[in-house]
Structure formats: C-alpha cells, structure tokens
Amino acid sequence: MLLVAPLSGLAQQAPAAGFADALLGRWDLTIEGADARYPSWLEVRLRTETELMAQFVGRVGSSRYVSDIAYANGRVTLRVPVQYERDIDALRFEGTVRGDRIDGTTLAPDGAALKFTAVRAPALPQSRARWRAAAPLGNGRDLAGFRPRSAEHSGCWSVQGGVLAATPPCVDLVSEATFGDFRLHAEIRFPPGSNSGVYLRGRYEVQIQDDAGKALDSLRMGGIYGFIAPSVDAARAAGEWQSLDVELVGRYVTVVLNGTTLIDAQQIPGITGGALDSDESAPGPIMLQGDHGPVEFRNLTIAPAR
Numbered sequence: 081m082l083l084v085a086p087l088s089g090l091a092q093q094a095p096a097a098g099f100a101d102a103l104l105g106r107w108d109l110t111i112e113g114a115d116a117r118y119p120s121w122l123e124v125r126l127r128t129e130t131e132l133m134a135q136f137v138g139r140v141g142s143s144r145y146v147s148d149i150a151y152a153n154g155r156v157t158l159r160v161p162v163q164y165e166r167d168i169d170a171l172r173f174e175g176t177v178r179g180d181r182i183d184g185t186t187l188a189p190d191g192a193a194l195k196f197t198a199v200r201a202p203a204l205p206q207s208r209a210r211w212r213a214a215a216p217l218g219n220g221r222d223l224a225g226f227r228p229r230s231a232e233h234s235g236c237w238s239v240q241g242g243v244l245a246a247t248p249p250c251v252d253l254v255s256e257a258t259f260g261d262f263r264l265h266a267e268i269r270f271p272p273g274s275n276s277g278v279y280l281r282g283r284y285e286v287q288i289q290d291d292a293g294k295a296l297d298s299l300r301m302g303g304i305y306g307f308i309a310p311s312v313d314a315a316r317a318a319g320e321w322q323s324l325d326v327e328l329v330g331r332y333v334t335v336v337l338n339g340t341t342l343i344d345a346q347q348i349p350g351i352t353g354g355a356l357d358s359d360e361s362a363p364g365p366i367m368l369q370g371d372h373g374p375v376e377f378r379n380l381t382i383a384p385a386r
Contacts, residue, residue, distance in 0.1 A: 119358030142306025274373030281364030310342035
C-alpha cells in the first residue's frame with residue numbers, strides 16, 4: 081500500500097501549492113558507505129497539490145514506495161521500508177535541496193551517519209541511432225574483456241566451448257568496454273529455479289529467471305527489474321537455450337526474448353538494485369549477474385551506436 085506522510089514533521093501549517101517544486105522529479109543518489117560508495121535512486125511526485133509521494137531504489141532489491149516524506153524550507157526527510165536490508169528497521173534520509181543537488185545523511189545499520197549526495201537524473205532522450213556492426217563481447221575462449229566485480233570467489237566464472245558460465249558461489253562479471261546506446265544479443269541457459277540478470281550500462285537489470293508459464297511481472301523473466309513488466313510470456317523451460325536481444329537508446333529500452341517483443345521502446349525510470357553506480361549520463365559496461373544462481377551465456381555480441 082502506498083502511504084504518504086503529512087508534512088507536520090517539518091512545517092507548522094499546510095503548505096501552499098508549488099511548495100515542493102524544487103524537489104519534484106528524479107534524483108540519482110551516491111551514498112558514502114563504510115566499505116565503498118554505492119548508488120540509489122529517488123523519484124518524488126505530487127499526490128495532491130500539498131502532499132508528496134515518492135519511489136526509491138536502494139543498494140539492493142527493487143523499486144519501493146517511500147512510507148514517509150516531508151519537505152519544507154529546503155529540507156527533506158524520508159523513511160523507506162526495508163526490503164533485503166538487514167539489521168535496520170527502515171532507511172532514513174535527511175537532506176538539503178540546493179538547486180539540482182541534495183546533500184545530506186542517511187543511517188547505516190550500526191547507527192552511523194553516512195553522507196549522501198543526489199543530483200537530478202538526466203533526461204536521456206530517445207533518438208534515431210545508427211548502429212555499428214555487431215562484434216563479440218569477449219572472445220569466447222577465456223575471460224579476456226571482462227573483470228569480476230569483486231575479488232570474492234575467484235575462478236567461479238569459466239569459459240568452455242564458447243560458453244561463459246557462472247558457478248555459485250560467484251560474483252557479477254563486468255565488461256571492460258563501456259557503451260552508450262547499443263544493441264545487445266545473448267543466448268542464455270540456466271537450470272530450474274535459477275536467477276540471474278544482464279545489467280545495461282551496469283545500471284538497469286534485465287531479469288533472467290526460471291519463470292516460464294508464470295504470471296507477468298517486472299520482477300520476472302525479461303522485465304526491467306522492479307520497473308517494467310514484460311507484455312507477454314515468451315520464456316522457454318529451464319535447461320533450454322534462449323535468445324535475448326536488447327536495444328537501449330537513451331533510457332528507452334526494447335527487450336526481445338526468443339523472437340518475441342516483451343518491452344517496446346519503454347522508458348526506464350532509473351537505476352535498478354545492484355547497479356554499479358548512478359551516473360546515468362555516462363556510458364557504462366555490460367554486467368552479467370553471477371551472485372545469484374548458476375547461468376550460462378554464449379554468442380554475446382554488441383552493436384554500439386555510431
């Protein structure tokens with residue numbers, strides 16, 4: 081259930097129309113974590129002329145609604161329900177809006193205050209792209225052209241007979257090359273019950289999961305995780321090779337699974353959980369999710385825009 085908080089926490093009287101214009105819109109967050117910087121995302125909209133509603137993506141998980149949001153005199157406070165986070169009852173943010181930037185703090189599970197910054201997310205308009213010839217992503221013989229996201233679980237990715245495979249426990253695999261607009265082709269295979277994904281520019285996850293025959297949802301096969309649901313079930317049974325074709329232009333995405341269009345030039349609102357960063361205006365790599373279930377890829381090719 082979507083819940084919008086009253087503004088009494090920051091204001092003594094009902095706000096006037098237009099009170100939150102400086103805050104409305106999409107924001108790309110970077111949080112200075114205790115171990116490393118990590119991205120998040122926020123979108124603030126009007127529920128009524130004097131009430132706000134917001135949606136949030138954290139370090140992990142999918143998009144979720146903010147349970148409490150208040151704004152007055154340039155100060156914003158948020159309370160976000162936990163999803164996969166541990167040892168904390170809610171995510172809390174406090175910040176000051178200054179033009180196209182928010183500076184503030186959020187609480188770590190141990191109670192420490194972590195600094196965060198937010199900048200307005202770029203529009204990334206759709207344009208008519210011209211494509212270069214498709215080229216292999218990797219050489220099909222070894223892991224050249226890729227790097228693991230972390231040093232954990234060394235050797236969990238392997239290449240044999242042109243098949244790139246992740247064997248859990250594993251980590252995500254990141255292409256050395258980065259891309260703006262592109263067309264990506266991949267063939268994928270996974271065992272029953274498995275879960276993986278392909279991150280576009282390292283920020284937007286196309287879900288890969290054993291979902292054949294299930295109801296359609298943005299958290300299931302072919303969806304943009306937590307944001308855009310596939311329009312049709314085109315998934316094959318686990319254990320079969322499946323083809324995935326993705327076109328990304330600006331923030332507009334088309335997803336074709338096994339020759340059937342699931343998502344047709346729809347706008348991705350923002351980064352998805354597990355993203356490498358929140359710098360949406362920059363080119364980014366292709367990231368193959370390996371920290372969930374076993375998965376295989378072959379015939380990975382990419383055609384960048386000219």
